[in-house]
Amino acid sequence: MKSEFLRFVIKKFLIMVLTVFLISLAVFYIITLPPGDFLTNYVGQLQAAGESVSQETIDKLKAVYGLDQPFIVQYWKWVTNIVFHGDFGYSFLWKMPVTSVIQAYIVPTIVLSLVTMLFTYLISIPIGIYSAVHQYSLGDYLFTSIGFIGMAVPNFLLGIILMFIAFKLTGDTMLGFFSAKYQTAPWSLEKFIDLLKHCIIPILVIGLMNTCGLMRTMRSQMLDELSKNYTLAARAKGLKMRVIRYKYCVRAAINPIAASIGWSLVNIFTGTTIVAIVLNLPSMGRVMYDALLDQDMYLAGSWLFLMAIMTVIGTFLSDILLAWLDPRARKEYIQG
Amino acid sequence: MAQKKKSSNYYYASQWTLMYAKFRKHKLAMASAIILIIFYLTAIFGNFIAPQGTEQFDSRYVNCGPTPVHFFHEGKFVGPFVYGLQKERNMETFMYEFSEKSDEIYRIRFFQQGQRGGEYKWLGLFESNLHLFEAEEGGVVFLIGTDYMGRDLFSRVVLGSQISLFIPIVGMILTVFLGILIGSIAGYFGGRVDNVIQRLIEVVRSFPQVPLWMALSAAIPPTMKPAQIFMLMTIILSLISWPDMARTVRSKFFSIKKEDYIMSARISGAPGSAIVMRHMIPSFLSYIIVRMSLTIPHLIVGETTLSFLGLGLRSPATSWGVLLQETNKLETIMFFGWKLLPMIFVFITVLAFNFLGDGLRDAADPYK
Numbered sequence: 083m084k085s086e087f088l089r090f091v092i093k094k095f096l097i098m099v100l101t102v103f104l105i106s107l108a109v110f111y112i113i114t115l116p117p118g119d120f121l122t123n124y125v126g127q128l129q130a131a132g133e134s135v136s137q138e139t140i141d142k143l144k145a146v147y148g149l150d151q152p153f154i155v156q157y158w159k160w161v162t163n164i165v166f167h168g169d170f171g172y173s174f175l176w177k178m179p180v181t182s183v184i185q186a187y188i189v190p191t192i193v194l195s196l197v198t199m200l201f202t203y204l205i206s207i208p209i210g211i212y213s214a215v216h217q218y219s220l221g222d223y224l225f226t227s228i229g230f231i232g233m234a235v236p237n238f239l240l241g242i243i244l245m246f247i248a249f250k251l252t253g254d255t256m257l258g259f260f261s262a263k264y265q266t267a268p269w270s271l272e273k274f275i276d277l278l279k280h281c282i283i284p285i286l287v288i289g290l291m292n293t294c295g296l297m298r299t300m301r302s303q304m305l306d307e308l309s310k311n312y313t314l315a316a317r318a319k320g321l322k323m324r325v326i327r328y329k330y331c332v333r334a335a336i337n338p339i340a341a342s343i344g345w346s347l348v349n350i351f352t353g354t355t356i357v358a359i360v361l362n363l364p365s366m367g368r369v370m371y372d373a374l375l376d377q378d379m380y381l382a383g384s385w386l387f388l389m390a391i392m393t394v395i396g397t398f399l400s401d402i403l404l405a406w407l408d409p410r411a412r413k414e415y416i417q418g
Numbered sequence: 419m420a421q422k423k424k425s426s427n428y429y430y431a432s433q434w435t436l437m438y439a440k441f442r443k444h445k446l447a448m449a450s451a452i453i454l455i456i457f458y459l460t461a462i463f464g465n466f467i468a469p470q471g472t473e474q475f476d477s478r479y480v481n482c483g484p485t486p487v488h489f490f491h492e493g494k495f496v497g498p499f500v501y502g503l504q505k506e507r508n509m510e511t512f513m514y515e516f517s518e519k520s521d522e523i524y525r526i527r528f529f530q531q532g533q534r535g536g537e538y539k540w541l542g543l544f545e546s547n548l549h550l551f552e553a554e555e556g557g558v559v560f561l562i563g564t565d566y567m568g569r570d571l572f573s574r575v576v577l578g579s580q581i582s583l584f585i586p587i588v589g590m591i592l593t594v595f596l597g598i599l600i601g602s603i604a605g606y607f608g609g610r611v612d613n614v615i616q617r618l619i620e621v622v623r624s625f626p627q628v629p630l631w632m633a634l635s636a637a638i639p640p641t642m643k644p645a646q647i648f649m650l651m652t653i654i655l656s657l658i659s660w661p662d663m664a665r666t667v668r669s670k671f672f673s674i675k676k677e678d679y680i681m682s683a684r685i686s687g688a689p690g691s692a693i694v695m696r697h698m699i700p701s702f703l704s705y706i707i708v709r710m711s712l713t714i715p716h717l718i719v720g721e722t723t724l725s726f727l728g729l730g731l732r733s734p735a736t737s738w739g740v741l742l743q744e745t746n747k748l749e750t751i752m753f754f755g756w757k758l759l760p761m762i763f764v765f766i767t768v769l770a771f772n773f774l775g776d777g778l779r780d781a782a783d784p785y786k
Binding site for chain 2: 097100101104105108112115116230231233234235236237238239242243245246249255257345347348349351352355356359360367370371374375377379382383385386389390393394397
């Protein structure tokens with residue numbers, strides 16, 4: 083039993099390592115994609131700024147980045163730098179190493195993503211259960227239609243609409259994380275409340291699509307479980323419906339939700355990127371967008387790489403969580 | 419008698435007849451289908467329906483709000499008309515504001531030769547300058563206002579739909595092609611081939627879609643011709659969206675591979691390609707159609723988002739995303755609320771495609 087679980091984890095882990103390797107290949111390909119390599123752009127920028135760049139310097143820079151060598155060699159240089167030195171390359175836009183840029187912005191990004199995820203699950207699971215238990219009631223119709231609309235509205239449109247509504251109601255467009263008044267003020271209760279106010283729109287925009295999807299999954303899973311024979315048997319034996327629902331059905335229905343935690347991350351990252359751009363939040367999404375507009379590919383590529391790796395790790399963890407929650411899943415996997 | 423006839427029809431009806439019957443019962447899906455047909459026809463006849471061409475603008479009417487169309491003047495019916503506009507500077511905000519002059523009436527004429535600059539080549543074949551409606555000489559009609567250059571937003575929405583509604587169709591065809599090809603290879607051969615393709619799918623799915631789209635389209639040089647950007651964007655959009663389709667196809671393959679009729683086809687000596695094309699794919703064609711209808715809204719959102727972010731098509735080429743770029747400016751939200759109106763079209767289209775997909779999903783399994 084225990085060794086079976088261990089085998090499952092090891093197998094999944096090996097697959098994860100392989101996936102990360104393939105992702106790194108894809109990311110490096112994207113980094114080298116823009117026409118005219120970044121060095122040419124950089125030299126162009128330097129010259130435009132009035133600095134003279136000698137052929138010698140160019141050659142030196144070329145050698146440092148291995149630009150005169152074939153793709154595989156360049157890739158190898160990039161990967162070994164990351165693995166052994168934690169060096170993701172140099173951002174020409176910021177004129178500092180990519181790692182420093184990411185360090186400066188990663189905290190608000192991760193916090194915002196995690197808070198949104200928490201909200202997503204806290205809201206979608208209870209509503210899904212409610213909708214399933216009260217199928218075809220007024221509340222169910224209401225939540226189902228909200229779910230449909232929520233899945234259909236593109237994130238950035240929702241962001242703009244909410245900004246518009248916020249402006250009409252309060253006279254403030256709720257851009258950024260703080261109002262101008264608190265931007266440089268020391269931390270205080272008012273500043274914290276101001277921050278919370280500014281987080282409402284981002285969380286709504288990032289979370290809505292995911293929440294609606296999860297809500298619908300939870301509802302249909304719950305409906306499935308409620309109509310199964312074991313529910314009927316438990317009912318026939320005289321168990322209270324409330325106990326059956328929350329002790330048996332919810333536990334079974336929640337498995338696919340647990341399995342999708344990793345994939346939810348993908349949606350959340352998409353959401354944070356768009357929201358950061360539309361609402362002008364100082365987070366990685368905004369940084370990546372600016373980097374892309376300037377074709378600062380090391381910075382943009384590294385962030386893309388990190389997002390993909392986080393997703394893969396998230397998927398790995400949710401696979402293990404599912405195997406732990408549901409013995410059938412790991413059995414199927416080992417045998418199949 | 420009628421009842422009996424109906425029921426015998428039910429038993430003899432082909433699968434597709436049953437599907438259509440079931441689809442018609444889904445009211446929202448039917449309504450969505452009609453709306454989408456209207457939108458696509460509008461896009462095809464766009465140059466005729468839009469009062470202005472892509473390159474027309476009027477610097478006298480910059481940032482002008484929607485001009486309401488009236489029917490009654492001082493209680494008397496005169497047919498559709500607009501009032502003349504008066505431009506004044508608001509002394510509080512120091513911005514020009516437009517107000518109606520209730521003594522100037524300009525009737526709206528239908529099927530008129532357009533003003534100078536409105537010439538177009540319909541479908542690239544027939545030169546014309548015929549427009550559906552136009553105000554009388556001296557008057558202007560802006561159904562949903564104008565933008566910062568004095569271009570009619572309604573015209574821009576109609577002309578932009580020619581790109582925003584057709585990129586997704588082309589992208590969908592590519593997605594379906596890739597998805598069926600790769601999915602059926604994985605499903606048919608199984609084993610090691612399947613393993614490799616599974617990893618590939620996982621890699622593509624591990625990237626958050628919009629940031630990956632952004633990264634790829636950032637590589638498109640801005641100096642390219644709009645037609646080339648259009649092609650590249652479709653390719654980028656479909657390169658990232660095929661895995662879902664491939665997964666559907668693959669799992670369907672696995673579930674029907676062991677069916678008796680596939681086995682007997684194999685025993686009768688049918689070649690692999692014939693088994694796939696003649697027996698397997700038709701058996702789950704309906705599921706593919708469902709996925710197709712759900713891929714399109716996805717691609718519409720993709721194109722709109724990219725162009726909105728300035729990473730896709732660029733002005734003067736017009737698409738809904740390009741059009742919405744202006745909505746992300748503070749002054750738009752504060753003073754020019756009508757510029758948010760084009761969003762409604764994106765919203766309706768995406769919602770309609772989703773409902774259509776939902777209806778098709780119900781219809782895909784008519785025996786249930």
